[in-house]
Structures are given as structure tokens and as C-alpha cells.
Amino acid sequence: MNGNRFGRLFQVTTFGESHGEAMGCTVSGCPAGLELSEEDIQADLDRRKPGQSMITTSRGEPDDVSIKSGIQDGYTTGTPIGMVIQNKDARSEKYEPFITAPRPSHGDFTYSAKFGTRNWGGGGRSSARETVNWVAAGAIAKQLLAHAGIELKAHVNQIDDIAAPEVSFEQLNEHSEANDVRCAHPETAERMQARIEEYQQEGDSIGGSIYFEARGAPPGLGAPRFDSLSARLGQAMMSVPATTAFEFGLGREAREYTGSERNDDWEFDSEGNPTPVENDHGGIQGGISSGEPIYGEVTLHAPTSIPKSQQTADWETGELKDEQVIGRHDPVLPPRGVPVVEAMLALTLVDFMLLSGRINPDRLDDRPGEYDTDYHPSNPRNE
Template structure:
């Protein structure tokens, strides 16, 4: 089972939803980076469960421990290990599905692939694993601070409710002022109400997270197979419940003529810029210095508090009853996960560029 990502800034995550702990080992982090523990904890707090009534009520402090690679507040250039203990497991909530395949879960596919599975909360397939990604992504953000790269994600859609405003006209800092993490307070309240109504019905609903990366230097990304947008797509699609990824003009670009869609270059005090940014800050798989922006679509959470027909391991028809504690909509807690994965992609691209012999900063 592959649990690693990255070529130079490489992470390997471990742990299950109802195991003892989840964690990450980071190899390739440069030495001398200020290890801001408060910042890393604040990123984990943005992801942790139990934040409001529209998220899972599982109670986890998600306080992380550093096991190696940091001394006197700085990274040492050696492998960094971080771990979060699981505290509020209720494995008995899943005993009834030990031999049942929950609809749209990984139960059946894991059983087919491995011949065994951890049915407690989905084991390794659980979104609990993303704790490790957020911790590693927070460290990647600290590396990106050195070159003033900033990453801001926010919720732009829940169900059919959409925030139809360009990010340039939004104060993205306001996303952290409400439980939904939408920067428009009025629409955020409507989204909250929709999620809450869905929760009361024992159902779930999907949504979209937008992400904007500013300050990226031109020249990051490897052409052909490791294009920067391909790496971002792979990173986002590896997140639980993600069903779609688009960057720049995305699918809407098919409705435009080339004469409309082309980003025309101009010179601004010796810096090459473009009048528009339909390319999403990436051309030929390489960053061009403009803002990188993309959208990530999340499906409705598969576990719902309603009875559904399914099969068990012996092929018998069974009724699967939803139990346990689950998010009725995943996107509010997915925001820091999207940011963390984006940071991991950019840091790895930055270090690969440095290794190629041409420094961009």
C-alpha cells in the first residue's frame, strides 16, 4: 500500500481511524527552518472534529508530538516524525458492519484487493488519516514562508448554493470567521443552515473548496509527466471524498475562443506578467508567476443515518444501518487539508528546482 508522496520533500503517513495513533514521517525538509509548533497546532485545530454542530461530534484534541528531526526550535535536515494519539474511538459503532459492505465506501474494494480490512471507521481509508497530511502541510507552509508564498482555501459551494464571486473581490481572511469557512457571511449562513437541515434528516451533502496560491515564483514544475497542475491534481484527488479537480478556466474554458482565452503578456518594470489569468498561473506545466487557483469537488459523505440495502461478504442482501459520528458535509474541515496538500506540492517542486541547479529565488 502506497502511503508516501513527494520526490524530495517526501512524506509517509501511518495509522488508522481507530488505531492507537496517526502520524507522518517527513524526509527532505531543509535544515534551519523555524519550527513553529503553535502554527502547526493551529492548522490541526482547523481540521479537528467537533468544531460545531455541522461537523462530526467525535472529540479529539489532535495535539501533536514531535518525535525527531527538530532541535532548539529548528529543523535539522533529518527525518521529522510527528504523531497524534487517537483518543475518542468507539469501535463498537462499527461491529455491525464487520461483514457488510457500506454503499460508496472502500469496504468492498479493500476486501477484494487485500483479502482483509479494518472495518472500524474504515481503518486506513478513513479521513482520519488526513491529520498527518495537515501536520506535514503546515511544515511545508513554514518552508514557503521563506519566499512569501501564501495559500488560501475557502468553501465556494455546498449543494446548489454557490459563491459566484471571483476570489480577487473577496476578503479570504473572513473564511475563518464562520463554521462553514466561506468568506461571504451571508452565503455562509445559508450554507450552514443547509448543512444543518441535511444533518437533521440523517443525510449528507457535497460541496466545493476553492484554493488560491499567491507569490509562487515562475519556473516551478517539471514538464511532460510531472507538470505542476498534474501534481496538484494528484494531490487533491488523493484526499478522501474528492471527485473533481480543475484549475484556471477549467471546464468553462471550453466555451471560449482562443482569442478570448489567451493570456497576453506585458512587461511591468522588467517583470513578465499577463493581462488575464485563464491559465491559472501555470503554462506548459510550469508556474508563470501569476496566482495559481483551482477548485476541488467533494462528494456527499458516504455514511448517512439512514438504512440502505447492500451486500455482505457472502453475497447476501443486507440492510446497512448508519451509526457512529460523521460529518454531514466534509468541505468545512477539508479547507486546511486542501491547503496542506497544495503546500506539499509546491515545496517539493521548489526543492526539485533547486536540485536542478537553477535557483529561482
């Protein structure tokens, strides 16, 4: 099956199914010399893993990562990094009623229509459990970006109709992990939590959105048209399960702005380089990074697995029937989706950093003169 690989220089190839023996991925293209441990990766996996609060699924997965290759004496070797995460708490018998009757709005019918077969336990490959691989790979990408002076963060900015006010990057770092909702505005987080619990008690679910931001990305990342930063970032975010919309900069609000309102004025920075005064463009102009913070939003629909009885069609008996999805499912997706969105942002940016030569694709080396991650308009590598 195609569609299991992401990236061009920094390539991530994943495997595994929701109720299979294990999940895993191979990361190719990571330069040698990056200090990396299982603990570095585990920190992000713990943010995504199930069972971490009352508003997440109770499936008991520790999501412990095991690095199988590509590391020597605590540093990457430049060869493929193989990682495995075991599945410990799969209960496939809960899904037997849906072997020939697709769950509403899942991938059950479409996977069967495409392949003529599917792994019905927990949704198999179509399950959002597969994102555990993305977060593991994204943790490595984050380490590389930090080496180049780029940091990123995300938080839940809306649940149902409860929206958080705009927060600073400092607030994102300080508050987004301080509550179960992962909202960087504490007062709004409390309201969100109460709303989620209301839907949970009704046997229903609710949608929301995640705001992301990256600081320190240099100007010049991306290429015209189909390889633009916004196009690749859109592909990354729309790959996240349950995503229905991706925006950057003003996003949907841009339709309400005139050209004179949205257009950014220019000035010179302290080093004499042109720089936009505002950042309504979200750090991307003409599909290429401007050097300003890259920010945007990802919308996730309500989880489709809910306890309420729903109608389905059994293609074996030819009958309509009511079934209830019995299992352990999230009542809302954005809180556990935050590290997934961060991972896809990191994977996209690190790929462009390698393609542009701002990160040496062969090895990281702190010796002066080896390579320079700083951007300057006269640098021929930026042409």
C-alpha cells in the same frame, strides 16, 4: 501497502488507521534552519479536527501533535521530522455490522477485494481521518513557503447549489475562518449553513467544493508532461478523500471559451519581464508556473456515512440486508476539507521549490549570497 508516501524531495510518509492507537507521519527533506514548533502545526490541526461545530462529526479528538524527531532548540535539523497524533475517541463496536457487509460507497469492499482483509473499525486506513497526517506535514510546508514569500489560502465556495461569488485573496484571509462553513463570503456562508442543517435534520448529507489560491509562486515551477505542475497538483487533490473533480484556471468553463477569449495577452512588468495580462490559465501554462496566482477548485461528494437505512450485501451469509451506519459523521466535508486542500497545495509547491533550487534543500540561511529565491530568466538554475 504502497501509496503511503507523497513527494520527491519533500517526502511525507504516513501511518495510522481511523480507530488505531495513533496517526503519524515522517517528513523527510525539510531543510535545516526552519523555525518550527508544535504550536505552528497545531494551529492547522485545530482547523481540521472533529467536533469544532454543529456541522462536523462529534467525535472527540483533540488531535494534539507531538514532534518526536528532527527539531533541536526550536529549529529543524535537516533530518526526518517524526510526528504522532494519538486517537482518543474511537468506538469500533459501532462498525461490527459491517465486518462482512460493506457500507455503501465506502472503501470496505474494495480494500477487502484487494487485500483479502481490512481493518473494519471506522474504515481503517481508508478513513478520511488519515488526512490529519497530511495537515501536519502541510503546516511545515507552509512555513517553508512563507520563508520564500509564498502564501496560500482556501475556502468553501459552494455547498449543494449555493455558490459564493468570486472573492479577493484579501477576503480569503479575512473571512474564511470567521464562520463554521469556512466560506469567505459571509452572506453566502449563512445560506450554506442553513442548507447543511436541513440535510442534517433529514439524516442525509450533501457535497460541495473548495476554492484554493497561492500567491508569490515564481515562474518556472514544474516540468514537461508527467512532471507538470498541473499533473502533480491534480494527483495531490484527487488523493483527498471524497474528491470527484479537480480544476485549475477556468476549469470546466474552458469548454465554453474560444481560443481568442481564453488566450492571455502579454505585457512587460516593471522589471522588463514578459507577464500575461489576464490569468485565465490559473497560474500554469504548458504545465509550468507562469508567476501569476495559482488557483483552482476541488469538488467533494456528500459524505457516504449517513443515518438513513441503506441496503448492503453480506458476503458471508450471501444475503442482502438493510443496515444503518451508526456513528459520528460529518453531514458535509468541505468545511473541514479546507486545511486538507491547503496542505496538499503547500506540499506540492514546496516540493517544486526544492527541486528548482529556489529553496536550498540542505539548509535555510539568511546570509546574503548563499542562495537566491528570486527568479530571473537569465538564472541558469531555471533552465
